[in-house]
Amino acid sequence: xxxxxxxxxxxxxxxxxxxxxxxxxxxxxxRLYWYRQTLGQGPEFLTYFQNEAQLEKSRLLSDRFSAxxxxxxxxxxxxxxxxxxxxxxxLCASSLLGGQLEETQYFGPxxxxxxx
Amino acid sequence: xxxxxQPEDQVNVAEGNPLTVKCTYSxxxxxxxxxxxxxxxxxxxxxLKYITGDNLVKGSYGCEAExxxxxxxxxxxxxxxxxxxxxxxxxxxxxxHYGQNFVFGPxxxxxxxx
Numbered sequence: 001x002x003x004x005x006x007x008x009x010x011x012x013x014x015x016x017x018x019x020x021x022x023x024x025x026x027x028x029x030x031r032l033y034w035y036r037q038t039l040g041q042g043p044e045f046l047t048y049f050q051n052e053a054q055l056e057k058s059r060l061l062s063d064r065f066s067a068x069x070x071x072x073x074x075x076x077x078x079x080x081x082x083x084x085x086x087x088x089x090x091l092c093a094s095s096l097l098g099g100q101l102e103e104t105q106y107f108g109p110x111x112x113x114x115x116x
Numbered sequence: 117x118x119x120x121x122q123p124e125d126q127v128n129v130a131e132g133n134p135l136t137v138k139c140t141y142s143x144x145x146x147x148x149x150x151x152x153x154x155x156x157x158x159x160x161x162x163x164l165k166y167i168t169g170d171n172l173v174k175g176s177y178g179c180e181a182e183x184x185x186x187x188x189x190x191x192x193x194x195x196x197x198x199x200x201x202x203x204x205x206x207x208x209x210x211x212x213h214y215g216q217n218f219v220f221g222p223x224x225x226x227x228x229x230x
Contacts, residue, residue, distance in 0.1 A: 004159060042120075042206045042220030043160070091159070105218065107152075107159035 002026060004108035006092050012114045013082055020078045021111045025094030032075050033105060034067055035091040036060065043091050049075060050097070082115045089113075118143045120209050120221035128227045129197045137192040137224045139207030147209045149190040150218070151181055154204040166190060177201070197228045 005024045013019050025032050031050050035043035046065070047057045051072040061067075064082075069075040079086055089112050093105040119142045129135045141147060148167055152160040164175025171183045181192045190207060207221040 040125075040222065042208070042223050043218075044220070045218065093160075104150075104162045104165065107161070109157060109159045 004092055004094050004106050006090075006108040006111050008111055009109065010112050010114075012116065014116050015084060016081055018078065018080045019082055019113065020076055021090055021092075021113075023075045023077070023092030023094075023108060025073070025075070025092070026096075026106055027073075029094035029096045029106070030072070031095045031097050031103070032069055033093040033095070034075070034077050035093065037089040037091055037110070038087075046077075079113075082113075084115045087113055087115045118209055118211055118219045120207050120219055122205075122207055122221040122224045124224050125222075126225045126227065128229060131199055131228050131230050132196055135192075135194050135197040135201070135226065135228070137205050137207075137226060139190045139192065139221060141188050141190065141207070141209045143188075143209055143211045145211045147211055149181075149183060150208040150210070151175065151179070151190075151192050152206045152208060152220075154206065154223075160206065163192070197226075199228045199230050202226055202228045 007022045033048040034046040037043045045058050046061050047067050049069040052069050064080045067077045089110040091110045092108045095103040095105045097103050121140045123138055150165045151163040153163050154160045163179050164173050166173045166183045174180045179194050181190050183190050205224050208218045210218050
C-alpha cells in the first residue's frame with residue numbers, strides 16, 4: 001500500500017511529557033498537511049509544508065507545537081509539555097501540487113493521542 | 117472567515133432509499149468544495165469535489181453533489197443507499213487567497229439500516 005502512513009497509531013502519555021508523531025506521505029507528493037480532530041468535530045488545520053518549507057501555521061499551533069519536514073519527505077509533529085486539552089486525533093495528509101490549484105488531499109489513518 | 121455547516125449530526129436512512137447529507141458554506145470568494153468520508157480506523161477519503169463548471173458533480177461509490185451558489189449549498193446525494201455507506205461524512209471548503217488550508221464542517225454520521 002502506498003498511501004499516507006502515520007506512526008504511532010495510538011499514544012497515551014502523562015501531562016507534561018513530550019510526544020512526537022511521524023507522517024510518511026505518498027512518495028511523489030510535495031505538500032504535507034497536519035490537522036487535529038476532536039470528537040464530534042471536523043479536522044482543524046494546523047500547518048502545511050511545501051517540500052521542506054513550512055508555509056503556513058494556524059493560530060491553533062501554539063508554541064508547544066513544532067513540525068518539521070527536513071528533507072521534504074516524512075514529517076514530524078512534536079508536542080512539548082502536553083496538556084489534557086491536546087488529546088485528539090492528529091491527521092496527516094499529502095497532495096501533489098502540479099500546476100492545478102485544486103489538488104486533492106490524501107489522508108493517513110491518524111494518531112490518536114490521550115493525555116492523562 | 118470561511119465556515120462550513122452540516123446541520124444534521126446524524127442521518128438515518130433505510131437501505132435502498134435515497135440519501136441526502138446537507139452542507140452549507142460561507143466564504144468570501146469562489147469556493148472549491150469537497151466531500152470526504154471517514155470509516156473507522158481509516159483515513160478520510162475524498163468522494164468528490166467541485167472546482168468549476170457543471171454544478172452537478174459525480175464522484176465515487178455512486179455519490180453526487182450539487183453546487184448551488186445562490187443557496188451556498190453543496191448537498192451530497194445518492195439515489196440508493198447501501199449499508200456499507202454508513203460512515204462519517206465531512207464537507208470541506210477551500211478558498212484561494214485565504215491560505216492553503218481546508219475548512220471542514222463538523223461532520224454528519226450516516227447510518228443505513230438494513
